[in-house]
Amino acid sequence: MKQKSVEPLRPLVLLFYITCISLVIMVLSPVEIPMSESFTMNIFTLDDLSPLPDTTKKELDFIADIQSKVENAETVLVDTLDFSDEDSLNYVQVEDTVLQEERYEPVVPARQAIEFPPNNPDALNAFFASLQSLSKKPNLIRILHYGDSQIEGDRISSYLRERFQHRFGGCGVGLVPVYVRGNVRATLFTSYSPNWTKYAYIDQKKNPRHNKLGLLTEYDRFTNPTAHEDSLHSEMKHAWVRFTDPKLGHKKATTIENVKFIYRSPSAPLAFQLNLNGDEVIDKLDLPTNENLAIHKVPLKTNFNKIQVHLGSKGNPEILGVAFDCNTGVALDNVSIRGSSGFEIPRMNRDFMKQQVEALQVKLIVVQFGVNISGEGNYSLSYYERMFYRQYNYLKSLHPDACVLVVSVSDRARKKGTHFESYPSVEVIRQAQKNAAMKAGCAFWDLRDAMGGQNSMSSWVNNKPSLAQSDYTHFNARGAKLVGEMLYNALNNAYDDYKKQVQ
Numbered sequence: 001m002k003q004k005s006v007e008p009l010r011p012l013v014l015l016f017y018i019t020c021i022s023l024v025i026m027v028l029s030p031v032e033i034p035m036s037e038s039f040t041m042n043i044f045t046l047d048d049l050s051p052l053p054d055t056t057k058k059e060l061d062f063i064a065d066i067q068s069k070v071e072n073a074e075t076v077l078v079d080t081l082d083f084s085d086e087d088s089l090n091y092v093q094v095e096d097t098v099l100q101e102e103r104y105e106p107v108v109p110a111r112q113a114i115e116f117p118p119n120n121p122d123a124l125n126a127f128f129a130s131l132q133s134l135s136k137k138p139n140l141i142r143i144l145h146y147g148d149s150q151i152e153g154d155r156i157s158s159y160l161r162e163r164f165q166h167r168f169g170g171c172g173v174g175l176v177p178v179y180v181r182g183n184v185r186a187t188l189f190t191s192y193s194p195n196w197t198k199y200a201y202i203d204q205k206k207n208p209r210h211n212k213l214g215l216l217t218e219y220d221r222f223t224n225p226t227a228h229e230d231s232l233h234s235e236m237k238h239a240w241v242r243f244t245d246p247k248l249g250h251k252k253a254t255t256i257e258n259v260k261f262i263y264r265s266p267s268a269p270l271a272f273q274l275n276l277n278g279d280e281v282i283d284k285l286d287l288p289t290n291e292n293l294a295i296h297k298v299p300l301k302t303n304f305n306k307i308q309v310h311l312g313s314k315g316n317p318e319i320l321g322v323a324f325d326c327n328t329g330v331a332l333d334n335v336s337i338r339g340s341s342g343f344e345i346p347r348m349n350r351d352f353m354k355q356q357v358e359a360l361q362v363k364l365i366v367v368q369f370g371v372n373i374s375g376e377g378n379y380s381l382s383y384y385e386r387m388f389y390r391q392y393n394y395l396k397s398l399h400p401d402a403c404v405l406v407v408s409v410s411d412r413a414r415k416k417g418t419h420f421e422s423y424p425s426v427e428v429i430r431q432a433q434k435n436a437a438m439k440a441g442c443a444f445w446d447l448r449d450a451m452g453g454q455n456s457m458s459s460w461v462n463n464k465p466s467l468a469q470s471d472y473t474h475f476n477a478r479g480a481k482l483v484g485e486m487l488y489n490a491l492n493n494a495y496d497d498y499k500k501q502v503q
Contacts, residue, residue, distance in 0.1 A: 275306070373429060
């Protein structure tokens with residue numbers, strides 16, 4: 001039987017009709033079709049056929065330019081300030097002059113300037129005055145850097161720390177917890193006995209039993225007895241924590257002049273022993289019972305490979321952290337709270353926080369949240385403005401000389417058809433943070449605009465080499481350095497403006 005032949009033009013005509021119908025659908029497409037409260041279908045449109053917008057291409061040029069400046073800065077920031085022959089005091093006795101700036105600070109214009117509230121244009125002056133005083137009256141001042149997973153692992157913070165310490169003196173990684181989840185930071189590796197429990201408001205199995213938390217927004221307890229060959233008192237329960245130089249960070253990270261052990265021990269004395277680089281016992285004593293904040297300082301001028309702390313108690317001491325510092329200069333603490341937007345910070349006991357800010361000489365609080373609420377959903381500008389204002393106002397109330405700098409949410413992108421674009425919520429959150437900062441009298445640095453504005457995260461991910469992770473949310477190590485450089489430049493320029501004003 002003869003088979004029926006198919007006309008050769010028929011498939012082409014059918015394909016033509018399908019193409020025409022597809023083009024009509026793409027032109028008239030509503031872009032999104034809500035299927036449920038939690039699911040939205042994206043429709044392919046003509047826009048998805050076009051390349052990245054010109055603005056995004058321009059941002060790639062900007063990134064290449066600023067990236068080269070960061071790399072140039074890194075060649076200047078070599079480990080010339082070794083503490084083998086001199087201590088940190090020598091580095092802050094030099095007057096803060098143009099000559100010193102030319103030696104350590106490449107002249108890089110600020111990509112995004114710090115903004116100040118109209119009713120408080122001097123919002124950072126107390127901090128700047130503290131920096132300027134270091135050359136004439138050596139002292140140690142602290143910077144607290146609060147943030148979410150965007151700064152986890154000492155990212156951004158470590159670069160800021162290096163820059164400040166090179167210019168103003170200082171050493172060490174600052175304040176760290178004794179119990180951490182994983183070891184994701186390149187500046188210090190922490191290991192500990194298995195009987196520690198963390199008490200914190202966010203992302204922990206145990207909520208705090210009271211609100212007297214440390215500057216790290218937590219306290220840590222050791223519970224079940226753990227045998228150890230160096231046990232201080234056999235009838236007590238024991239714990240240990242070891243801090244090791246991973247040899248991945250800056251040399252000054254493990255160059256220190258003192259260790260501060262910060263704790264509360266309301267029910268019983270606390271046996272304390274500090275070992276350096278193995279078995280050498282540097283300090284051993286029984287710390288007295290203390291209901292309030294207690295700080296035990298151990299002078300220790302060294303480049304350490306390993307420091308181990310042994311503890312023993314019949315009670316339930318609460319360890320708030322261990323600080324690795326110099327005696328003078330700048331200390332900078334990384335306080336990353338994964339999964340947080342910082343809204344739980346005002347729940348901490350204000351008077352107890354004030355004691356810590358005063359005792360540890362905190363002069364600047366950098367607060368950087370927003371990533372964890374910058375996803376899908378409906379966002380109320382007024383609600384977030386109220387929540388951020390409460391947070392900033394609380395931090396600002398901790399000390400009259402402790403300034404607050406708000407760093408806005410970074411850009412975050414989602415897939416839309418064949419390309420990525422910013423979540424609409426990013427702009428809402430950024431505006432809420434800026435409004436709240438201005439209302440609370442805090443300085444404000446717009447990280448989203450510093451990155452390049454709307455849709456800039458795509459540029460950071462696609463840059464060669466990449467500056468952000470493939471989740472289109474978090475910076476990678478190179479991108480974090482770039483953010484640190486831009487933020488430092490903004491602070492540096494504002495500081496120079498301050499010096500001109502007070503001359």
